[in-house]
Amino acid sequence: MARQTSTVSGVWKKDSVKDVAESVGIANLPDEVAGALAGDVEYRLWEIIEESMKFMRHARRTRLKVEDVDQALKVRNLEPLWGFASSSQMPFKKTVTATGTVYHVEDEEVDLSKVIKTEIPSVPRDISFTAHWLAIEGVQPLIKENPTPQELARYAPKPASTALIPSASSAAGQPPSAVTPLVKHVLSRELQLYFTRLVDALGAGTQGATESSSEVREAALGSVRHDPGLHQLVPYLIAWGGEQIANNLHDLPALQRALDLFHAMLENPTLFVEPYLHQLTPPILTCLLTSALPPVPSDTYPSPPTIRTLAASLLHLLLERHAYAYPSLLPRVTKTLLRGLAGENRGLGARWGAARGLSGIVVGVGAEPATGGTGGGNKAVREWIGGGLKPLGEMIEREDETYEGERQDVVREIFNVLKESVLSLPSSADSSAPRPPLSDLTDRYGSLFASTIEAQWEQGGRDVHHAVAGIQQQLEQEDAEAEAEGEDEGDAEGDEDEEDEEDGGAMEE
Template structure:
């Protein structure tokens, strides 16, 4: 016995334009229609259980119809219960109550806005840590322009203020930094070689670069004339320079105050470079690099001078003031009597001075020869000095 009434099937047939449906045909179609309805309801119950819903709703019915490649139901997914009214002519017939609308109001109503098509747009959030000023990025405003209307001191004092953290390192990065710095300062050759190899090749240590540059700066400043430690620090600096995955120029070109106690005994310009170059030039022009003057501190000075030359050659075109400032420092270390008395210039040995003079003579000797009087000295040293 079918659960569906013949009247239900006749109403559906009439809505489809089939008015002459015979009672015999209705009785034959009722079992088949009921079977299809049961299948759809069973599939809808499966969707209800998988979506963990407590009640079956029209959304599950539509999902079941879509799974069977059937058209979904329209107008039954609105929130709230659907109101049904009883037909006046037949008490057993119900229909959904719809709101009556005036056709003139519908025709005269303004058209809605056309929805925008989905699209993708690519822009830079930051380039080398600097946020570009483009409309897609939020403008960075001064905090002083932000005011609050709350004046109660008790409320203001009760608010927990957290410090701004601009650079957060993971535990793995912190552990790596600790191990590398300990290896640089240790006397274990194998441990140092492993640390230097990692600094020269590892592409994932870019976040630690400012910390390593600051570490080299502070350790050179407080080295206490430890020649082996200074050598290790210069090797670490060279490893950072040869690593192609690091942007060392961001820390080579930084301008700031260069403490006079770090390098020469006399004050240097206050707008000098303050990250890597001061530490390297300390090992070139420092007054005393080792406790025992008999130690080979010239090798350290030569090694550090090669690093300075490498920096000038690599970043001289990008930052034009690097070579000029380094040359000015060398010139002041050679010509300043105070530096000579306090031992800053012995970092340039006589062979090194001879090399500098030779380079100057090769560059400017031919252009200066026509202006030299016969009674003037013509030796290379006298000419250039």
């Protein structure tokens, strides 16, 4: 059975295609070709109509206009309509030819005499590059490449409006003082909403933490840790975290959330926290050195040692990144930790936190290379703790324990700091030297540290003993040299006085 040809029926008929083909000189166009062209023409027309309706809907109209069709044709890179109320508004002219009537746009007549008399524009210069000084030591030279002083004055920012406030000096005939109002830091609506959502997420589960609130907090901290567009929120986040620490010393989960926020901010490489170190360091030191953390059972999380360990790691990260740019930061933090370690009535928890903070300073940031027989570590920690173990042990013995074994934990942490800060070189300590009796160690270091050094003699106690002895000898030698210098200066002054007396006697004679 022979296959029948399918007939294509649509709005655009193939007879219309044949008429157009005959008008351009194509005669006897096959029916198959005319039908295919008719279908393609109809498809193109539907495309233009749909595109035109989009412009109509965007213009909030229900009636299609010629302008919509013009815009649709421009989008499709087609020629606009001619002869209608299009944007071109070009008049058409009717001309009768041998093939029929033709409508066309009248060509513009050009006067050749005017074109010949018109001056030809000059040939543009070739592209070239030249170098000049934009500014020399902050001052722009007066050359043609730089703006003139008049142009700079025209585009200079206007000074802030000042308010004249009369004072006591104005009553005496002096002019009133001008006060410039403070410029407010304006946050966008999106950042304000983000800050509100972030604070709510970090504060979620205050009355009772749940699994969902923990997931929300982790997502919020992950956003702070990786989001590159939070630089304007840095002062607000630091202020919120500091307020949480100052007002919630009795709430360990709140302290942990604030410290986690600070840690996430320091891990974000796009946040610039250096201008706010003076606001970021005190809350961290508060968590380390405060004695107001409530005692909780050993199986509770978070516990005070957990909070102090988290604050210590955060302090070490902050010093590691910014101590070299700010030379006074490390000495001030070290002095604060030493006062927290050896101050009166500090509490065992505060002393343990101070020792944990010092452990990162003497090993990481600020650690000095091991030289001679004194080893590496921080010099201030090495000289202070090494010479004051006995009074420090007596103060620790007077503190009350909140749980059994807390005093030993503090002594063990201080011993680790001491071992890391005054650790001698392997060649400086004689491994064959006998261990001193416990009574001698007690006279020098006190009962607490003497028992610890004796118990860990092979695990660093020998090095600590030799290093402390070397430090004490060095201090005694420096004191002796200072006394000798003082005596020499006194003798020199006495000799000068005797010479003056002799000169005076000679002049009298």
